[in-house]
Each structure stands twice: as C-alpha cells, then as structure tokens.
Amino acid sequence: MFENIDLSLVNWSRGQFALTAVYHWLFVPLTLGLSFILAMMETIYVRTGDPEWKRLTKFWMKLFGINFAIGVATGIILEFEFGTNWSAYSWFVGDIFGTPLAIEGIMAFFLESTFIAVMFFGWNKVSKRFHLVSTWLVAIGANLSALWILVANAWMQNPAGMVFNPETARNEMNSFWEVLFNPVAADKFLHTITSGFVLASMFVVGISSWFLLKKREVLMAKRSILVAGVFGLLASVMLALTGDMSAKTIAKYQPVKFSSFEALYNGRENAPLVAAGILRKEGEKVGERHLPSFVFRIEIPGFLSVLTTGDKNAYVPGINDYIYGNPERGIMSFSEKKERGETARKALLDYKTAVDNGEKEKALDLAEQFTSEGFRENYFRYFGYAYIDKPEDIIPNVQVSFYTFHLMVMLGFLFILQFAVVLWLLFAGSLERYRWWLWVMLLSIPLPYLASELGWVLAEMGRQPWIIQDLMPVHIGVTSLKAGNVQVTFWLFALLFTALLAAEVSIMVKQVRKGPEKRED
Amino acid sequence: MARNSAAAIFTRVFSFYRDGFRNMSDWGRKVWIIIIIKLFVIFVLLRLLFFPDLLKKNFENDSERGNYIREHLINSE
Structure with missing residues (x-):
C-alpha cells in the first residue's frame, strides 16, 4: 500500500484534497455568517413586530437555504479521502481526529434535522419566540460545528494533548482539553468564523446594492445594508485583530511558515x-x-x-x-532536529525488534519511554524530521506563502474600508446617488470568497512539507495508489462540484431576481 | 397517560415535517432533488466504487493494521 510512492501520486493526492477542500469552502463561510445575519434580522422583527423585517428575513433565509442545501455533505468527501488516499496519516492521527469529527457530525445531524426544519417550516406554526430561538440556535450550532473541524485542523498545525503508542502505531489523546484549547485552534476558529461573517455581510450588501441599482425593494435593501453593513464592519475589524493573533501564534508554533509569509x-x-x-x-x-x-x-x-x-x-x-x-x-538547527527524529524512529524500531524477539520486558520499557514527557518533548516531537533528507526541504513555497498572505491582508483592509463607506453613505442618505459605489459593492461579492480561500491556501501550503507539523511529512501520510486512479477521482470531483456550484449560482440568481415574497398585507 | 402524550408529540412532530414538505416552495423542491442526487453520488457511487477504507479492507483487525503502519513508519525514507 505504501511501496514506491512517486511524486506524481503525492501531488495528485494533494491536488485532489485541495480541490475538495476549496470547493467545500465555497459553501461553508456563507452559512456561518448569513445564519447570524438572519438571526439579527429576525430579532428586529420580533422586537418591532414590523412585517417588513419578517419579509426580508424570509428572503435572505431562502438564499441561506439554497447555499446550505447544496453545500451540505460536501465535506464528507474529505473524510473518504482520509481513509483511501491518506490511510497512513489517518491511522497515525488515531482518535484525535476522530473525536472532534464525530462531535461535529452528531451536532450537525441534530442541528439540521430539528432547528433548520423549524426555521423553514415553522413560520406561523410555532410561536415567534420559538422560531427566533431556533434561528439563533442554527447560527450558534453551525459555528460550533466549524469549531470541531478547526480543532482537528489545528492539531495538524500544532500537535498537542496526545501520546504515541508504539504498539498500535497511533497517537492517542491523553488530554481532550489540550486538544480543544490548543492555541492554534482558538485563533483559527475566531479568524475563520469572522471571515465567514465578512463574506456573508458582503454577500448581503452586494445583493442589496443590486436591488438599489434596479430601484426595486428599496426599503428591504437599505435595511439589509444597515444590518449587514454594521455586522460586516465589526466583523472585518475583528478579522484584522484575529488575523494578528493568528500570525503571532504561527510565529510561535510554525516559525518557518511565518518567515515564509514575509520571505524573511x-x-x-x-x-x-x-x-x-x-x-x-x-x-x-x-x-x-x-x-x-x-x-x-x-x-x-x-x-x-x-x-x-x-x-x-x-x-x-x-x-x-x-x-x-x-x-x-x-533555535535548533535542522540537523539537530533530524538527529532527534531519528532517535525517536530508532526507539520504534527497537520496540518492534523486542516484540518480534519475544522480549516482553524490554518492549514494555520502550513503550513506556514514548509516554515520558522528556522523550516526547525532546525526541518524538521531531519524529517527522527522520524522513526529510535535505534541510531546504522544510521550506514551503515562499512565493505562494508571500503572495497569498499579502493579498489576503490587503483584501481584509479593503473590506473595512468598503463597509465603512457604505454605512457612511447610507446614514448620509446618499447611497442611491452613488451608483458607481453600488456597482463596486455588487462586484465585490467574490472578493471575500477569494480572501477566504487564500487564507486556506496559506495555512495548508505554508506548512509544507508537513501533513502533521514536525511529526509526519506529506509523502509518509499518502497511500500508494496508482496516480491514474487519483486523477480519475480528481476529475470526477471537479465535475461534481462544478455542477453543484453551477446549480447553486443558477438557483440563487433566479431567486434574487424574483425578489422577496409579496407583502402579506 | 405518558404514552398518550408521547404519541401526541410524535404525531405533532410528524405532521409538522409532513406539512412542511407538502407545502414546500418550488426552489425548495429543486434543492431537495439536488440533495438526493448528491447524496446518492457521494455515498453510493464515490464511497463504494472509488473510496474504500483501505486499511479496513486489507487487514482483518486493528493489530494487523497497527503492525503494518509501524513497518511503514520504520522503513519509509
């Protein structure tokens, strides 16, 4: 299964995973952010009793529903890929990855089957307050679902809270709290969800700008811009702050990645x-x-x-x-880390030899060694360096890191400016006169998508060559399949996801053109 | 008494979902068709034909899987 792994297989497997993740991430952030915008709009409706707020909540809920329905389960494919294309990696991470993903799966199931159903089917069937609570729970639940996925991803960036068991060849969780409160996870979660808030805000402001350009549903558009503009401005400031926190954490736990951001x-x-x-x-x-x-x-x-x-x-x-x-x-050199990694690998070989020779006591002693803090911190922590030949191989693609980082940051600051200007024009009562600005906001809808995807490219390509930071390089995690087979599934995914995206865009455009339902009065 | 109230809750929940699906809008029906096709493609076509769990498929128990990965970790370059 792992013999004769060639570079083309590694690259196709990475490409396949990247394609799936990038497409999956086109659907997720809108769900994360739009759910909160809906909850805020519905809260205003419940507090004021103004049916226009209900009407606009229902309109944005419809777009939320389309995005949610088309995006749901696209992330499952990533889990299939773990089992088929990354089986050594999947086994090695053990229950650390499994636990957060299982929590996410259970949470998503209950969320989707209950509160989303109330959101869509429950108008006029449950009380206003229960409906509102359901909408808030959908927003909170969707974002908490993201938390578990990001906790799992953060573990790959900064492995914590585990012990390697040489008998099972797996990492076993010894502290759930260390995994959950991994500093990388906290920053990643905050930065990722705020990016979703910004994206959804731009989506709402952009579509509302289109209504203003068409001189249709003016009240709905202005109210939507008010809610999404304020939310977007706050979220984009938070995005910059959480980005700064995230950069500091990366500088501490993934310093080579950080230096590559700046080509330093x-x-x-x-x-x-x-x-x-x-x-x-x-x-x-x-x-x-x-x-x-x-x-x-x-x-x-x-x-x-x-x-x-x-x-x-x-x-x-x-x-x-x-x-x-x-x-x-x-700061330790590469060669010193490699030496330590090789010591850890040698300990694994010694354990195996002891087991094969029936030397039970020696095997137990060696297994015990893997649990000692000194060995973990000084040797096993660098386990992956045993597989890296040349020091320069620990450097990611500097050009990709530099450009993705700088473009993402520039876009982030642009969003603050855009939300500030749109709100200023709205409060000044002159938004409709600045038609060119409305066009800017409409055409800016793809920009947060771009920034968000750049963030993931930076996070994942910036940590190369590691699939698990310092513990396992990518070529050790991959399964030896025929590169041709991986190519087939790569193109199948490309087809499937493009079809889903086309369906989403086409249904959404049709519903936006149709506009909100007629007023009930 | 308790059984009656449980049955009443079940009936209410059932009719809530039934009515919801019955009165679904045009776009709602369309996205449900997409969801069903997508789930079929993902769980039947992709999972069964292209994405077997290789360690589960090729080894009988966790001990064999562990041994295999340990060999891989020891011998890979």
Whole structure:
C-alpha cells in the first residue's frame, strides 16, 4: 500500500484534497455568517413586530437555504479521502481526529434535522419566540460545528494533548482539553468564523446594492445594508485583530511558515514588515534550492518585530535560523532536529525488534519511554524530521506563502474600508446617488470568497512539507495508489462540484431576481 | 397517560415535517432533488466504487493494521 510512492501520486493526492477542500469552502463561510445575519434580522422583527423585517428575513433565509442545501455533505468527501488516499496519516492521527469529527457530525445531524426544519417550516406554526430561538440556535450550532473541524485542523498545525503508542502505531489523546484549547485552534476558529461573517455581510450588501441599482425593494435593501453593513464592519475589524493573533501564534508554533509569509531569510532585530513587494524567481540559495528574493518592496521599519512580540527591537528569526540553527537565540538547527527524529524512529524500531524477539520486558520499557514527557518533548516531537533528507526541504513555497498572505491582508483592509463607506453613505442618505459605489459593492461579492480561500491556501501550503507539523511529512501520510486512479477521482470531483456550484449560482440568481415574497398585507 | 402524550408529540412532530414538505416552495423542491442526487453520488457511487477504507479492507483487525503502519513508519525514507 505504501511501496514506491512517486511524486506524481503525492501531488495528485494533494491536488485532489485541495480541490475538495476549496470547493467545500465555497459553501461553508456563507452559512456561518448569513445564519447570524438572519438571526439579527429576525430579532428586529420580533422586537418591532414590523412585517417588513419578517419579509426580508424570509428572503435572505431562502438564499441561506439554497447555499446550505447544496453545500451540505460536501465535506464528507474529505473524510473518504482520509481513509483511501491518506490511510497512513489517518491511522497515525488515531482518535484525535476522530473525536472532534464525530462531535461535529452528531451536532450537525441534530442541528439540521430539528432547528433548520423549524426555521423553514415553522413560520406561523410555532410561536415567534420559538422560531427566533431556533434561528439563533442554527447560527450558534453551525459555528460550533466549524469549531470541531478547526480543532482537528489545528492539531495538524500544532500537535498537542496526545501520546504515541508504539504498539498500535497511533497517537492517542491523553488530554481532550489540550486538544480543544490548543492555541492554534482558538485563533483559527475566531479568524475563520469572522471571515465567514465578512463574506456573508458582503454577500448581503452586494445583493442589496443590486436591488438599489434596479430601484426595486428599496426599503428591504437599505435595511439589509444597515444590518449587514454594521455586522460586516465589526466583523472585518475583528478579522484584522484575529488575523494578528493568528500570525503571532504561527510565529510561535510554525516559525518557518511565518518567515515564509514575509520571505524573511535572515533573522534580525527591528525587523521591517513588507507591506507590498514583488519577488523574482531566484536570488537566495539554501542548500541546493533556489529561493525567490525581492525585486521591489515597500517596508515599514520595525513593524514585524512589533507585530510578532510587541517590542520594536525584538529579534524575528528568519528561515536560515531554522535551517542552520541559532544557538544564541535558542533555535535548533535542522540537523539537530533530524538527529532527534531519528532517535525517536530508532526507539520504534527497537520496540518492534523486542516484540518480534519475544522480549516482553524490554518492549514494555520502550513503550513506556514514548509516554515520558522528556522523550516526547525532546525526541518524538521531531519524529517527522527522520524522513526529510535535505534541510531546504522544510521550506514551503515562499512565493505562494508571500503572495497569498499579502493579498489576503490587503483584501481584509479593503473590506473595512468598503463597509465603512457604505454605512457612511447610507446614514448620509446618499447611497442611491452613488451608483458607481453600488456597482463596486455588487462586484465585490467574490472578493471575500477569494480572501477566504487564500487564507486556506496559506495555512495548508505554508506548512509544507508537513501533513502533521514536525511529526509526519506529506509523502509518509499518502497511500500508494496508482496516480491514474487519483486523477480519475480528481476529475470526477471537479465535475461534481462544478455542477453543484453551477446549480447553486443558477438557483440563487433566479431567486434574487424574483425578489422577496409579496407583502402579506 | 405518558404514552398518550408521547404519541401526541410524535404525531405533532410528524405532521409538522409532513406539512412542511407538502407545502414546500418550488426552489425548495429543486434543492431537495439536488440533495438526493448528491447524496446518492457521494455515498453510493464515490464511497463504494472509488473510496474504500483501505486499511479496513486489507487487514482483518486493528493489530494487523497497527503492525503494518509501524513497518511503514520504520522503513519509509
């Protein structure tokens, strides 16, 4: 199953997973954000009793329903891929991945079969308050569902709360709370859900702008812009703050990834932040690998040090610090980590030999060693380095990291500006006069989708070569299948997801054109 | 008494869902058709034909699976 793994298989398997994840993520963030917008709109309806608020809530609920229905279960395919294409990885992560995913599955089932049904079927059948509670529970439940998936993903970025069992060759959870409160999970969750809030707000503001451009449903459009604009502005400010928190966490737990965001090769004090820049293909050389260097850059002096540690004069390590080590700063070199990883692997081999030779006591002692904190922290933590030959192989694609990071951040700041301007024009009563701005808002609907996908590309490509940070490189996690078979399923998914996306866009466009239901009076 | 009230709740819940599906709008019916086709493709076609759980399929028990992965971890480069 794992013999003769070739690069093309690894790349096709990665491509297949990336395609599934990217398409799945086209549906999820709108659900996360729009559910809260609906809950806020319905709250205003219940508090004011104004039927116009009910009408507009129902309209956005319809679009929420289309997105939810078409996106539901698309994430299940990722779980199939774990079992088929990533079987070594799936086995190695053991119950750590299984537990949060199971909680998510159960939560999603109960959420979908009860409260979403009340949301759609319950108008005029249950009390106003019960309906409102159901809508809020859908919003909270959908976001809590995302929490469990992100906890599982965060574990891959920063493995915590587990012990490796050499007998089963699996990692076993020894602290649920360490897994749940993994610092990477907290930042990832907050940053991801706020990105969903921004995306949904832009979606609502963009479509409402279309109604204003068409001079249709003006009251509904303005009220929708008010709710989504305020929510979007707050969420986009939160997005910047949680992004900053996330960057600090990455700097601590995935420092090579962080240095690649800024294409920072040599660490320095008073490190500048590259606000914008252009990289040329080659210029830096680490080992046998040619890495990009700057053709042009705009820097903010000292700002990277401030963002990372809060101190302008703090030292920010660069990629070379992690390759060659920096004893002065307490940074271990690649070769030292590799040595430690090999010691951990040798312990696994010794365990196996002891079991094969029937040396029970020796095997028990070796198994015990894997549970000791000293061995875990000093050796097993670097287990994956045993599989990496060259130091330069621990560096992700710097160009991808640099451009995705900077584009995502720029878009994030653009959203703050856009929501602020649209609200200012709304409060000034001149929004309809600035038709070009309405067009800008309408055409901006895809931008948060782009930013959100860039965030995932950055998170996942930035941590290469690891499938589990420092514990397992990607080529060890993959199953040896025929690359051709993976290609077939890649194209099948491409077809399936494109069909789903086309169906979603076509049904949504039709329903938007149709507009909300007629007034009940 | 308790059985009667449970039955009454069940009937109410059942009629809530039944009426909901009966009175579903045009777009609702359309998305339900998409959901059913999608679930068929995902769980029947993809799962059964293309995505077997290979470790489950190729080994009889967890001990064999563990041994196999351990060999893989020890011998891979």
